[in-house]
Amino acid sequence: MRAPTNGPDVAAGDVLLAVENVSLSFGGVRAVSDVSFDIRKGEIRAIIGPNGAGKTSMLNVINGFYHPQEGRITFKGQTRPKMRPYEAADGGIARTFQNVALFRGMTALDNIMAGRSLKMNKSFFWQLLRYGPAMQEEVEHRARVEEIIDFLKIQEIRRIPVGRLPYGLQKRVELGRALAMEPELLLLDEPMAGMNLEEKEDMSRFILDVNDHYGTTIALIEHDMGVVMDLSDRVVVLDHGEKIADGTPDEIKSNQAVIDAYLGVAH
Amino acid sequence: MLYREAGQFKTDYASDQAIFPILQDRIGLAVILAVAILLPFANNDFLTNAVMIPFMIFTLAAIGLNLLTGYTGLLSLGTGAFMGVGAYACYKLTSIFPNVNILIWVLCSGFFAAAVGTVFGLPSLRIKGFYLAIATLAAQFFLEWCFIRVSWLYNYNISGAIEVPQRTLFGIIVTGPRATAETRYYIVLGFLVLMTWAASNVVHGRIGRSWMAVRDMDIAAELMGIRLLPTKLLAFAVSSFYCGVAGALMVFLWYGGAEPTVFNINQSFTILFMIIIGGLGSLLGAYLGAALIFILPIVLRFAPEVLGLHIHAATVEHITYITTGVLIIFFLIAEPAGLARLWQVGKQKLRVWPFPY
Ligand SMILES: Nc1ncnc2c1ncn2[C@@H]1O[C@H](COP(=O)(O)OP(=O)(O)OP(=O)(O)O)[C@@H](O)[C@H]1O
Numbered sequence A: 001m002r003a004p005t006n007g008p009d010v011a012a013g014d015v016l017l018a019v020e021n022v023s024l025s026f027g028g029v030r031a032v033s034d035v036s037f038d039i040r041k042g043e044i045r046a047i048i049g050p051n052g053a054g055k056t057s058m059l060n061v062i063n064g065f066y067h068p069q070e071g072r073i074t075f076k077g078q079t080r081p082k083m084r085p086y087e088a089a090d091g092g093i094a095r096t097f098q099n100v101a102l103f104r105g106m107t108a109l110d111n112i113m114a115g116r117s118l119k120m121n122k123s124f125f126w127q128l129l130r131y132g133p134a135m136q137e138e139v140e141h142r143a144r145v146e147e148i149i150d151f152l153k154i155q156e157i158r159r160i161p162v163g164r165l166p167y168g169l170q171k172r173v174e175l176g177r178a179l180a181m182e183p184e185l186l187l188l189d190e191p192m193a194g195m196n197l198e199e200k201e202d203m204s205r206f207i208l209d210v211n212d213h214y215g216t217t218i219a220l221i222e223h224d225m226g227v228v229m230d231l232s233d234r235v236v237v238l239d240h241g242e243k244i245a246d247g248t249p250d251e252i253k254s255n256q257a258v259i260d261a262y263l264g265v266a267h
Numbered sequence B: 001m002l003y004r005e006a007g008q009f010k011t012d013y014a015s016d017q018a019i020f021p022i023l024q025d026r027i028g029l030a031v032i033l034a035v036a037i038l039l040p041f042a043n044n045d046f047l048t049n050a051v052m053i054p055f056m057i058f059t060l061a062a063i064g065l066n067l068l069t070g071y072t073g074l075l076s077l078g079t080g081a082f083m084g085v086g087a088y089a090c091y092k093l094t095s096i097f098p099n100v101n102i103l104i105w106v107l108c109s110g111f112f113a114a115a116v117g118t119v120f121g122l123p124s125l126r127i128k129g130f131y132l133a134i135a136t137l138a139a140q141f142f143l144e145w146c147f148i149r150v151s152w153l154y155n156y157n158i159s160g161a162i163e164v165p166q167r168t169l170f171g172i173i174v175t176g177p178r179a180t181a182e183t184r185y186y187i188v189l190g191f192l193v194l195m196t197w198a199a200s201n202v203v204h205g206r207i208g209r210s211w212m213a214v215r216d217m218d219i220a221a222e223l224m225g226i227r228l229l230p231t232k233l234l235a236f237a238v239s240s241f242y243c244g245v246a247g248a249l250m251v252f253l254w255y256g257g258a259e260p261t262v263f264n265i266n267q268s269f270t271i272l273f274m275i276i277i278g279g280l281g282s283l284l285g286a287y288l289g290a291a292l293i294f295i296l297p298i299v300l301r302f303a304p305e306v307l308g309l310h311i312h313a314a315t316v317e318h319i320t321y322i323t324t325g326v327l328i329i330f331f332l333i334a335e336p337a338g339l340a341r342l343w344q345v346g347k348q349k350l351r352v353w354p355f356p357y
């Protein structure tokens, strides 16, 4: 299904983000222990593992929401013990959440517009007047947001407060909000959870298109093995907070440790 | 005329981003504005002085609180105190610099309230919800204490109250006992219209979106690069600015004088009720809430007289309380999201009428 970007060119790609020996615990619970892996520019990197394996915690470490007790994170050549949310956002890391974290009271349009907050900088004074530079900025960004709305085919629901949308559409709006940040690295936490087959296919299409057209690097957590195998260039497998495998989808499919820990478990 | 948007196509994003994209809405707004401007010609002092001026001042304060509580999701019980800061600041400023135009001081008093509000907003980074409400309650009590104890604030008046001096604008008396109701009405109307317009601009732009983002899901907002503390503090500042101006207007253009009790916790609760009933996170809601809580009891009080019923004054008072209470409960049950939401749902129905969807 996925040919062009697979292969040696990606394998040789520059590292966009690397985590080294990262450990994170909450009180006594060790959510991530001594995990290292990297994400290369332009690839789709899947993170898989059974429930509670530490996948979401890993994403939270990457965009600075959790601060690991040990380890280092290198993003765009800069190494630090932890990321900070603002730093991550400013550096081009966007994110969707396992349990949709939209701004429920706002319309789909406003949610996606909010994704452009960092790129908008006209002063409070102009905002007060909603005139001149502020209006110009608003219109410019609206045009970009409309492109995203067209791309995700959500024109009809623009003006609806997202709290009233069905789950599948909420997931789509959330992707739109992340895309509005024009990220270099997009973190997707189970973007297809709770979707029917058709919705899953749509979402897969969007993810591939984002990766192909915009060259956005993607880290993807997903439980559906079919989807993971189809979409991803490389897969890292976590179990009980530890990394148990790392490699191409084919390597992962035949890895005994993975089969024991994960594929053997019925979901 | 039918309420339809058919045929009104937007050809660019600027007009689609307009705050009232539908023509009928703009016409309605123009009519309301015209009525408001012509109202004093009805020559009814009671209407201008005892109904409209206070209504508009309450609305302004309600808009202020709504920016903080409705839009940014930060519950505050310090509204009364922030209004008080505006009133006392205005009083001190005009006492010290009597020659500077009073309207400039009214506006400046907003900045004092904004500064105080920002300081008391600092805990909002760490605490939310009821706990933040308690922190603002501390602001309320502390400031109230200042209004009573710091006699410098009321120029060492024996009574402990402030009395509004006479001030003029282009030779017209605007404050003090000799200012006419019409003059004061137009000034308050001017403040309300301009500040509603400004608030509407802010909430529809980047800043408004970041406020609502923080309200709805602060974690996601933070991970999108919206800095929580500056965003929350700006909400406190702008909100307190509005409350401060409302407080200054209240004393200078309505009461003509005030004791510290005007700015007590009851005032905070009154404004809070207004935005809850009117609609959190809606500017229209501030208007509707202020109307329901302030104007409705007045109407009810006069209803028996107009209807020719002779009821004892005390009884009328009781009936007014009961009816207001019942209506508030009724509206809250009918639409917990407030009157503004009720209005929107009605408009949506009208738009698609006669079809149910
Ligand atoms: N904020 C937190 N406080 C305490 N424990 C946490 C917190 N976040 C995660 N954990 C714990 O860390 C472990 C890993 O959780 P995490 O959510 O990262 O798993 P996951 O791989 O995303 O699982 P799932 O597939 O169910 O989403 C779990 O044991 C969880 O209980």
Ligand SMILES: [Mg+2]
Binding pocket: A055, A056, A057, A098, A189
């Ligand atoms: Mg998870």
